[in-house]
Amino acid sequence: MAVVQTAERILPPGLHPAIRRLAETLARQDEVSRAQRMALIAFAIRVISAAIAFFSQIIQARIMGExxxxxxxxxxxLVVLFGNLSCLGFHSTVIRFLPQYHARNEPDEIRGLTATARIFAMTSASLLAGIGLLSLHFFGDRIEGYYLIPLFLGLVALPMIALGDVLDGTARANSWPIAALSPTYLVRPTLILGFMLIAVAFGAPHTATTAMQAALLATYVTTLAQFATVSWRMNGRYEPGPRKIDFFAWFRVAIPIFLIEGFGFLLTNSDVVVVGFYLEPDQVAIYFAAAKTMALVQFVYFAVKAAAAPRFSAMMDERDLRPLAAFAGQTARWSFWPSLLVGLSVLAAGNLLLSLFGPTFTAGYSIMAILFAGSLSKALVGPGEVLLTMAGKQQLCVLLYVGALTANIGLNITLIPLYGLQGAALATAVAMMVEALLLHVAVRWSLGIVLFAFADPLSILDKKKAG
Incomplete structure (x- = not known):
């Protein structure tokens, strides 16, 4: 902007509006390029993460057995699910507000927001862990004995899971994709596997308890290191100073986000949870291996979502919705085509990939095919829930996820007793299709944007302008 101001001083006044428009156009192009770079970095991290997770899961399955x-x-x-939920939406509230505070040069609000989010998430997760420990103490006799010690260790990890999610959101809000994603998706799974291999080498039993001990240690090491890294970068970007706290304003936004992302996260993981309640652990293992192998498709969507959220937030202040609509259409295409390519490749190698876990795991191939259909339907509309959230349509998004989650759980409860693992996969795939359809309709109705990989996102806005 300094260059623009200099040009306005030396050039005729009639050229000033043109200079401003050119600067704004270049700024938007730079923001789109930055979002694309972030998407590529996030995509690369997810590719590496998928490889690490797949490799580590194979080794863990081979070491422990089904x-x-x-x-x-x-x-x-369960640990990752409740650790995320215990943030009550504050990890994404940081993404919602920090870019706007940065654009308005309000560092006091940024310092207050980030500190509040960390403290709140840690406190909430600690309270949840305490409730869980009391529940194990008083109702442990109603739980299968082989789950008790792993559950205890998982509860101890909850506060660090929650803090890690807040740090992830803080880094994403600052467009630091490596600092945001690498701890959770690269460092932690690597450490879990490494600590487990060391423990087994020193004579530890090949059990879930040993794996959970490794996961607990890896979680604390990873989160504390991420805390030091993000804090150091924040101090370098925003000098130490007073904190301005507007807790209730943030909380009012955090709760709808919590409901949206909570229902979304439950929607993603409820199949494994319900399978765990209905079937034996060996069946859970087969389903999980198949689902996580096909989840290679979903890292494309995650990468686009990570890059799009800050950009959506920044564009909401603009009066003209056309740039927002065009960018939203790009995110749908960024989600669909790579997802299609990755999914077909995974299916082609499905039996081979599952056999790496063990000979019994190939029974999960049909699960992969069913889940692929659901993932592809979600990719057709891209990160629609992020767009609605950043547009202030949280309540609408909550209703959509309530409907999709209700369908998911209801179908799982109905189909698992009838069809076993295939019933769980079918229930999840249908729920994902319902979610995609509801998101498409909601974005079209509330924002006038056609969010679909094969449609022109500007078509409704162009009709309104022509009319």
């Missing part, structure tokens, strides 16, 4: 591996993955899914 039964103990099923115990571990069921408990670990």
């Amino acid at each position: 039964f103990e591996y099923g115990i571990f993955v069921f408990v670990w899914v």
Whole structure:
């Protein structure tokens, strides 16, 4: 902007509006390029993460066998799920507000927001862990004995899971994709595997308890290192100073986000949880291996979502919705085509990939094919829930996810007893299709944007302008 101001001083006044428009156009192009770079970095991290996770899961399944591996993955899914939920939306509230505070040069608000989010998430997760420990103490006799110690270890990890999610959101809000994603998706799974291999080498039993001990240690090491890194970068970008705290304003936004992302996260993981309640751990292991192998498709969507959220937030202040609509259409295409390519490649190698876990795991191939259909339908509309959230349509998004989650759980409860693992996969795929359809309709109705990979996102806005 300094260059623009200099040009306005030396050039005729009639050229000033043109200079301003040119500067704004270049700024928008730079923001789009930055979002694309962030998407590529996030995509690369997710590719590497998928490889690490797949490799580590194979080794863990081989070391523990189906039964103990099923115990571990069921408990670990619960830990990650409730660790994320315990943030009550503050990890994404940072993404919602920080870019706007930065654009308005309000460092006091930024310092207050980031500190509040960390403290709130840690406190909430600690309270949840305390409730869980009391529940294990008084109702442990109603839980299968092989789950008790892994659950205890998982509860101890909850505060660090929550803090890590807030740090992830803080780094994403500052467009630091490596600092945001690498701890959770690269460092932590690597450390879990490394600590487990060391423990087994020193004579530890090949059980889910050993795996959870490794996961607990890896979580604390990773989160504390991320805390030091993000804090150092924040101090370099925003000098130390007073904190301005507007807790209730943030909390009012955080709760709808919590409901949206909570229902979304439950929608993503409820199948594993319900399978764990209905079936034995060895069946959980087969389902989890198939689902996570096909989840290679979903890292494309995650990468686009990570890059799009700050950009959506920044563009909401603009009066003209056309740039927002065009960018939203790009995100749908960024989600669909790579997802299609990755999914077909994974299916082609499906039996081989599953056999790496063990000979019994190939029974999960049909699960992969069913889940691929659901993932592809979600990719058709891209990060629609992020767009609605950043547009202030949180309540609408909550209703959509309530409907999709209700369909998911209802179908799982109905179909798992009838069709077993295939019923769980079918329930999840149908719920994802319902979610995609509801998001498409909601974005079209509330924002006038056609969010679909094969449609012109500007078509409704152009009709309104022509009319």
